[in-house]
Amino acid sequence: MTSTETPSDRADSGLSKNSGAGSAPDRRRWFALAIVMTAAFMDLVDVTIVNIAIPSIKAEAGASESQIQWITAGYALAFAAGLITGGRLGDIHGRKRLFLLGIGGFTLASALCGFAANPEMLVASRILQGGMAALMVPQVLSIVHATFPAHERGKVFGLFGAIVGLGAVSGPLLGALLTEWNLFGLEWRPIFLINLPVGIAGLILGSRFITESKAPKALKLDLVGVALVTLGMLMLIYPLTRGRELGWPLWGHLMMAGSLVVFGALVAYERRKGARDGSPLIELSLFRVKSFAAGIAVQTVFGIGLGIFFLVWTLYMQIGLGWSPLRAGLTGVPFSIAVSTAAGLSVQKLVPRFGRKVLQAGALTMAAGVLLYLWESDHYGLGIASWQMALPLIVMGVGMGLIVAPLTDAVLSEVPREHAGSASGLINTVQQMGNALGLGLVSVVFFGEIGDRLTRSEVGPAFANAFEHALGWVAAVMAVIFLLMFALPKRPAQHLEGGADDGSGTAPAKEREGALAG
Numbered sequence: 348m349t350s351t352e353t354p355s356d357r358a359d360s361g362l363s364k365n366s367g368a369g370s371a372p373d374r375r376r377w378f379a380l381a382i383v384m385t386a387a388f389m390d391l392v393d394v395t396i397v398n399i400a401i402p403s404i405k406a407e408a409g410a411s412e413s414q415i416q417w418i419t420a421g422y423a424l425a426f427a428a429g430l431i432t433g434g435r436l437g438d439i440h441g442r443k444r445l446f447l448l449g450i451g452g453f454t455l456a457s458a459l460c461g462f463a464a465n466p467e468m469l470v471a472s473r474i475l476q477g478g479m480a481a482l483m484v485p486q487v488l489s490i491v492h493a494t495f496p497a498h499e500r501g502k503v504f505g506l507f508g509a510i511v512g513l514g515a516v517s518g519p520l521l522g523a524l525l526t527e528w529n530l531f532g533l534e535w536r537p538i539f540l541i542n543l544p545v546g547i548a549g550l551i552l553g554s555r556f557i558t559e560s561k562a563p564k565a566l567k568l569d570l571v572g573v574a575l576v577t578l579g580m581l582m583l584i585y586p587l588t589r590g591r592e593l594g595w596p597l598w599g600h601l602m603m604a605g606s607l608v609v610f611g612a613l614v615a616y617e618r619r620k621g622a623r624d625g626s627p628l629i630e631l632s633l634f635r636v637k638s639f640a641a642g643i644a645v646q647t648v649f650g651i652g653l654g655i656f657f658l659v660w661t662l663y664m665q666i667g668l669g670w671s672p673l674r675a676g677l678t679g680v681p682f683s684i685a686v687s688t689a690a691g692l693s694v695q696k697l698v699p700r701f702g703r704k705v706l707q708a709g710a711l712t713m714a715a716g717v718l719l720y721l722w723e724s725d726h727y728g729l730g731i732a733s734w735q736m737a738l739p740l741i742v743m744g745v746g747m748g749l750i751v752a753p754l755t756d757a758v759l760s761e762v763p764r765e766h767a768g769s770a771s772g773l774i775n776t777v778q779q780m781g782n783a784l785g786l787g788l789v790s791v792v793f794f795g796e797i798g799d800r801l802t803r804s805e806v807g808p809a810f811a812n813a814f815e816h817a818l819g820w821v822a823a824v825m826a827v828i829f830l831l832m833f834a835l836p837k838r839p840a841q842h843l844e845g846g847a848d849d850g851s852g853t854a855p856a857k858e859r860e861g862a863l864a865g
Contacts, residue, residue, distance in 0.1 A: 654785020689748025
């Protein structure tokens with residue numbers, strides 16, 4: 348072994364020699380895969396499981412509209428702000444160590460969410476949970492890369508795709524069942540407490556079966572960059588979320604304007620830091636690549652659209668239409684199945700043949716589904732049935748599936764290989780930030796259409812009207828995405844897909860990170 352060989356290199360070389368031999372290392376790596384995939388699944392489900400329980404949390408815990416938004420937006424913001432840092436910490440201090448720290452912290456935060464005494468504690472615990480997910484999730488595919496030889500990673504990444512689809516389908520259903528069953532009279536709390544046995548098992552088994560690995564080159568943390576990103580997002584999202592309740596005070600407008608100054612300072616600082624020591628949080632040279640800059644815009648706007656839709660959709664069904672969590676969860680099954688099916692077809696069959704047109708068709712298809720949903724909601728009113736929602740949801744799901752699976756590769760296809768890890772982390776981060784911004788905008792595009800002090804008979808019509816208004820915004824977002832996609836390459840290059848190592852020991856894994864955590 349040379350003096351520069353890392354644990355990652357040792358794992359890769361050793362497993363390549365033993366692959367197919369049925370030796371002990373072979374068996375251990377599959378245990379490690381099961382552990383990290385379970386953790387990834389737990390994170391994916393946690394995002395969708397909470398949405399379905401939001402009305403129950405609002406009713407039982409007495410959460411306000413802004414607190415409801417922060418239960419979801421706080422998680423997304425903490426997750427987004429910590430993703431790049433979490434990946435960098437894993438490279439520096441060891442991916443196994445950070446994974447165990449992340450899954451342990453995620454489990455603890457889940458317990459705090461489940462036993463929250465009031466909405467304020469729940470919001471704080473959700474922010475902590477998002478921060479811990481940001482430590483855990485970036486390590487997942489880095490561990491896979493360090494544990495599996497190159498010729499096996501394609502099969503492993505295929506399994507991750509299946510996990511993403513399973514998480515999309517099972518999250519709303521699991522949330523609906525746990526809320527509906529009201530286990531031990533705990534109302535919505537089991538949606539968080541279910542993470543405890545899974546997290547504890549992952550912590551124990553992960554410490555035994557996961558092999559430690561680090562980046563071969565010493566890296567530095569850009570703490571100032573992290574602070575500026577987080578501060579800028581808080582200054583933008585906090586007044587958006589609280590503004591309506593507080594009557595849109597002057598300080599809120601000043602804070603949002605100030606966020607632009609903070610983001611400007613971030614760009615200036617990152618430029619200086621990149622020139623000084625080559626380890627900025629954001630590699631600004633990437634934005635000289637037209638397809639990457641456009642892709643970042645697409646990811647951000649797409650995150651905004653999804654952040655708006657999923658929250659208002661849940662509130663519309665459960666509060667506006669008065670449906671049970673289980674009925675709302677079952678109504679969403681056609682959407683989830685359509686997303687998973689279209690995502691598989693998009694990557695394997697359509698994009699290799701038609702390129703960028705597939706993604707643009709996805710944006711137009713999703714917009715068509717949104718407009719169809721808007722028409723049905725207006726036409727059928729409060730008497731709309733679950734089966735009548737199936738068609739627009741399937742159309743929307745097909746459109747979303749055509750976009751989400753190939754988008755990361757399309758954005759990365761013209762990025763220099765040495766910056767692939769940094770670029771994919773940034774893609775994932777801006778999508779999560781877009782999601783948090785979309786959740787903040789719910790107060791404007793949804794709650795802003797609902798009057799105060801509604802009588803029982805006024806709730807349904809008010810929520811249905813607000814839902815239709817929000818759908819108009821989502822359709823407009825899809826139109827913007829369609830136009831932005833013209834800047835993507837016509838036929839994304841495939842050189843980053845499962846390519847050879849770049850010497851960092853992490854790049855190919857991180858190229859897929861957006862698809863997992865997004």
